Amino acid sequence: MMAKVLRAGLLGIGMMGRHHARVLRELDGVELVGISDPGGDPHGVAGNLEVLRDVEALIDIGIDVAIVATPTRFHEEAALKLAAAGVHTLIEKPIAHTVEAGTRIVDAFSANGLVGAVGHIERFNPALQQLRRRIEAGDLGDVYQIATRRQGPFPSRIADVGVGKDLATHDIDLTAWVAQSEYRSVYGQTSTKSGRPHEDVIAITGRLDNGVIVNHLVNWLSPLKERVTVVTGEKGAFVADTATGDLTFSANGTIPIEWESVTAFRGVSEGDQTRFAFPKREPLQVEHEAFRDAVLGLPSDVVTLEQGLRTLTVVEAALGSATTGNPVSFMKNLDL
Template sequence: MSGRHPVRAGLIGLGMMGRHHARVLRAVDGVELVGVADPCGDPHGVAGGLPLVDDVDGLLRLGVDAVVVAVPTAYHEAVGLRLAEAGVHALVEKPVAHDGAAGCRLVEAFESRGLVGAVGHIERYNPALQSLRARLEAGDVGEVHQIATRRQGPFPARIADVGVVKDLATHDIDLTAWLVQSGFRSVFGQVAHKSGRPHEDLVAFSGRLEDGTVTSHLVNWLSPFKERLTVVTGSRGTFVADTLTADLTFYENGTVDTSWDAVAAFRGVSEGSMVRYALDKREPLLVEHEAFRDAVRGDGPSRVVTLREGLSPLRVAEAAIESATTGRPVDLSRDPAPASVVPA
């Protein structure tokens, strides 16, 4: 990046996620964090010697090229539209917006002006899932039969405006469709409210992708431990990705010969060898910010998750909530998401 002007970046939202963005923005080559904003101040002391302003207009007065939006989901639309109006690129934390209509307005605002609009679906930058996707594309698991995810942990005090479906399950929805490059065709969900908060804190839902893959997802804010697992089962074996530790393990289907035909017919698969892959474990948030920097600069093929791509997991999340409310599965083909929501 030597010899080039750095991207002048701002950050709005200095909560739990904002403090991590501030740390990483300071570490990205070719990016200069020039100011931070939050109307509630700086609870984690991330500003240091940087200007601390109250709102997005204060950041704009600092002459920013790009802004990371880490405010509560309810404010994504208003902040994003103001940035687009000012001609400033944005990386918006997921979910892209509080509902699909707001998300569509954000997409139009950025695309119509030729601006980079990205959404922070950080799991796509996790080394375990990046390796898994490459191995699925290479056919290492054979035909994919099922994808199951578990994302459990205690309630994060930072969340007040959306429930566990839009805040957490959108990770699993996005990574599932991205891994096999196939969108959701249908979903059926159940939610629960166990902690006295206005939004759901537990969801279990199943789905079917356009390619026929069956999926299941268990997500909650009620567990006293953190779990982030993605299990992909195929005709040749099963991959298990732990995105907390960025570990990827493959359990191969064994081949056990038997001369007893009646047993052979019903045996199914058996245990084979197990391989744990050695991966280059770079911090996903850093890789995400590097991709955003490159997109802002126009350096090579874009590696960001676009705002348009962010519409699809939001739509599926809303369908899961709708299903839980009605007690019936939701056919997503009746209201398809905008084109190109599953990236190449």
């Protein structure tokens, strides 16, 4: 057991908050002592805890850490109040509804010497963690391209942001993390097909500082639910399915192609395919452990507020690009 038990408060117990409640109750070194949601307890997760009216009431019971799982437009107000109260906080992604709001959050936590984190949960997916380790080990050689597909039906609970900030933030964050390189430029295209005020389709192409080409296809319009990351490189291609946690590798073949019609092509051939076996822990559990460790001053790979703000900056640039029709370039090693 941990030497110190952290008193945790949870703000928001909707579709995502209910999972945070479950994991917090199972987490060593953390005790869930308070829940706040003006909408009550629709999923019946409060147990013997009173559902408090607002973030101030949550702060008043005395908490060390907080999880903000409210709709995005409420992130800034809650985070700033928690920072002022000296509470370490994990904010569900995206960090805020705008870059300006995200910047104010980053500044507040920095000024108060607090740990702040953003819930970019895909980093803690077992398939992507395996993928990053194998790329670091040189299993792919030089990385050429990273392409992601994230599509599925519209979640009616999302009303305050479009698919760019709600979903494409996942892909921007995981891509920079897997490649260990920030975005150099992006170009975006969007469409609104469903009559809602925000975009429900976004396509982003870009390049990272290390030269890797990236592509992201994201929508809320498909009955086919996909969560796929494909990394192509010198030795083949990795495919990570974050919905299932599976990772496969298709190696470049070494068998000569004998068909006369294609022998002039100086490309790769199809080789062996491997599906890796590895432990598949729940990403939300791993994410909470990382946040807890960061608060306790232990080594941690938590997603920092600065990283969450950088991701939001890239997505806003892609949305701006879709409006102007022009690509957006960033200063190298974007410092925020």
